Structure formats: C-alpha cells, structure tokens
Amino acid sequence: MNTFYQAALEIADKKLFRDEKPTHLASPRLGTGGGFMDIFLWDTAFSSMWARYHVDRFPVAASLDNFYRCQTPEGFISRQIRPDGVSKWSPDSVTGFAPPLLAWAELELAPYVPGRLEKVFEPLLRQHKFNFARFRREDGLFFADGWGCGMDNLPRWDDRSEVIPDGGIPFQRNAITDSTKTGDKLFEWLNAQTEVPFYWNKQLGWCDTTCEMAFNALNLAEIARRIGRTAEEAELTAQHAELAELVNALCFNETTNFYSDHLNGRVLNRRTICGFWPLLSQVATPERAAKIIDTLHDPKAFGCPYGIPTLAADDPEFQPEGGYALGPAWAHTNYMVLKGMQKYGYDAFARKVAFRLYTAAKKLWEKTGTIWENYSPVQCDQQVSRAYPDFCGWSALIPITFYREFIC
Numbered sequence: 001m002n003t004f005y006q007a008a009l010e011i012a013d014k015k016l017f018r019d020e021k022p023t024h025l026a027s028p029r030l031g032t033g034g035g036f037m038d039i040f041l042w043d044t045a046f047s048s049m050w051a052r053y054h055v056d057r058f059p060v061a062a063s064l065d066n067f068y069r070c071q072t073p074e075g076f077i078s079r080q081i082r083p084d085g086v087s088k089w090s091p092d093s094v095t096g097f098a099p100p101l102l103a104w105a106e107l108e109l110a111p112y113v114p115g116r117l118e119k120v121f122e123p124l125l126r127q128h129k130f131n132f133a134r135f136r137r138e139d140g141l142f143f144a145d146g147w148g149c150g151m152d153n154l155p156r157w158d159d160r161s162e163v164i165p166d167g168g169i170p171f172q173r174n175a176i177t178d179s180t181k182t183g184d185k186l187f188e189w190l191n192a193q194t195e196v197p198f199y200w201n202k203q204l205g206w207c208d209t210t211c212e213m214a215f216n217a218l219n220l221a222e223i224a225r226r227i228g229r230t231a232e233e234a235e236l237t238a239q240h241a242e243l244a245e246l247v248n249a250l251c252f253n254e255t256t257n258f259y260s261d262h263l264n265g266r267v268l269n270r271r272t273i274c275g276f277w278p279l280l281s282q283v284a285t286p287e288r289a290a291k292i293i294d295t296l297h298d299p300k301a302f303g304c305p306y307g308i309p310t311l312a313a314d315d316p317e318f319q320p321e322g323g324y325a326l327g328p329a330w331a332h333t334n335y336m337v338l339k340g341m342q343k344y345g346y347d348a349f350a351r352k353v354a355f356r357l358y359t360a361a362k363k364l365w366e367k368t369g370t371i372w373e374n375y376s377p378v379q380c381d382q383q384v385s386r387a388y389p390d391f392c393g394w395s396a397l398i399p400i401t402f403y404r405e406f407i408c
Helices: 003-015 041-054 062-070 102-109 115-133 181-191 207-227 230-249 273-280 286-294 330-344 347-368 394-407
Strands: none
Touching: 003 041, 003 347, 003 394, 041 330, 041 394, 062 102, 062 115, 062 181, 102 115, 102 347, 115 207, 181 230, 207 230, 207 273, 230 330, 273 286, 273 330, 330 394, 347 394
C-alpha cells in the first residue's frame, strides 16, 4: 500500500457519516465526499467499488442496505434520501430517478460479503420493474434528467434552440417532498435554472440511461443465475438483448461513429462520456466498440493526457478547468469506461488510459495534500475551480481501485 493509497483511506475514514442521534439510516455509512447529510445512490454505488476492498474498515453492506430499507412497496428507490428515510424527490419525479447501479455494486461486493445476493435480489428486481414502468418511452428507450443522470450540467442537444418544454414532463412543486418553505425555496431555485432545464427529460431517448437499464438487466440475470432463479435469468437476459438491439438501432451515429442520445427521430451529433456506457453494458457490437475506443487515442476527442473528459475536447462548450460536467475528468465515469474496455478485451490499453487520471490525481495530491472531486484532463499543475477537496467519495477509486485493478 503506497502513501497515496493510504491517504485516500484516511480521508475516507474522516468522511464516514455518523449520525449524532439515531435516524432511519444505518450509521456510520459511506460519505459522499461532499458535505451532504443525505445519501445518494450514484455516489454510494461507486464508493462501494473501492470500499469493498476494505470491508473490515468501511460499512459497505450497511451503506447499500440503506437504499433497500427506504424502498417503496412499488419498488421505487430514490437517488437521494434524507436521514429520516424519506426521498428528497417524489417517485413521480424524473429527478428522483437514479442510474440503477446497485446490482453491479452487489456483484462486486459479493466475494467479500458472502450470502448477500439472495437477500438483495428481490428489492433489486422490484426497482428494475419500477424503472421499466416509469421511465421508458414509447420507442423503448429510457429517459432521465440532468440531475437524475448524475451529470448535472452536461449539454444533451446539438443546438440550444432544441431545448424546449414540449414533449417533456414538467418540473412541478410536488416533485419535492419537503412541503415546508425550504421546499418552496428549493423549487423556485431549481425552476429558475437554465443551464440544463428540469423539463428536459422525456424528449430525449437517453443513450446512457438505456444502457444502464440494459446493464442492470445483465447484472440481475447474473445474480439470478448464481441463486438458481432460472426463469428470471432467462427473462432478464432476453431483456438485455432487446435493449442492446434498440440502442444500436436508435443511438449510434454513423457519421461520428459514436453513441449519442436520440431526439426527434435522429441521433444527436454531440459526443459525451455517455457514449461509453454501451461498452460496460455490453450493448456495443465489437466493431462499434473499437470505434468508440479509438476516440481515447485522439486528444481532440476523449484522448486527453490526464483523464477522460465528460465532453469531447473538440466540443465548443468544452471547459476542462471548471466546467463540472462540461469537460473535467471524474473518477467514477473514467472507471466506467475502463471496465467497459475490459469487456471487449482492451485490457492493456485500459491500463494506459487509467494511468492518465491516476498520474494527475497523484501529482495534485502531492502538491495540495488532498484528493479532488474532479480533475482537469489537460493539465495537472493545479486543481480545477469547481471541485470539492477531500472527496473520498468516489474519487477514492483512483488511488485504491485504479491502483489495484489497472496500475500495480
């Protein structure tokens, strides 16, 4: 264990959230890295990917169990849950959707905590069915919104004039479960946001969200196989095949040779980190996977020297230094790409790509003494302007999981 790795563990220890008084949630629990009291599904799932290597030190299973504890009878698991166990968002709200990554997290945790798969299969299956019923479009693709997809300000359009309320689900006051004046103020603030409006949701067939649902079907099928649920295994495997066919038919741009969102009968041209989800979800054909991975060689696309950006480097809105989802490199989305590359046999290249962000994070840790929420993919001399320090949190993936799986 090197000093960078050890520093991540020490920061993560400090970030463990401990309730001063008993709440509905298990305590202690994995911290997000930020200063939130609420738990977030996206953050917790990715944090479990490093914490599983230290289950004797970090409450990984208990942190995942919090989401099942707060599941509704209909199957809804919110992306954000308050300490009292109440979802921040209504089950009818698109903003309450979370990328369904818990089954993946459980499969990765299973070797370290035996016997969990039998316990978690039913709640995971209920969540999957809820998402299928609630967040699927007529063409079979799925949808989310800026916050629900986990990349708050990522531009998902070719031209800003396309971003209109028509065809979307309106963002209304009842989307927020807090009925007090605090909830009123939150609604007013969110409704005034123009960077990525909250009404921009169902108009799109979201490539990443659809692939995440396919990936969830694949992971649930694997859990079903391991616990002897053969009927569910067959059904979920067929579901994955159906979604893979849809994504390849509706979300691959033959001009850019990249997967993108679907809008008004066409595939968008904009290239974002979302276009790599077909790798991890095993949706991409081998030929198309090769074309996607080729962009990691191109510094004008996603082949930046210090990590995979959220937005292609030749995009006019690319902001690598402080753009949040407009260009910086993030540990969790880089990890998603790396694991996807392995699915198609690009293990050696994945190691080289992993070393890019690992190098940046390690150099900045040596310089600043901390691990950051996100990083510039084009330089490692200074931290970006829009990133929390001590973000362990998912950024602990870099010194721990990147190191164990790709570097050492």
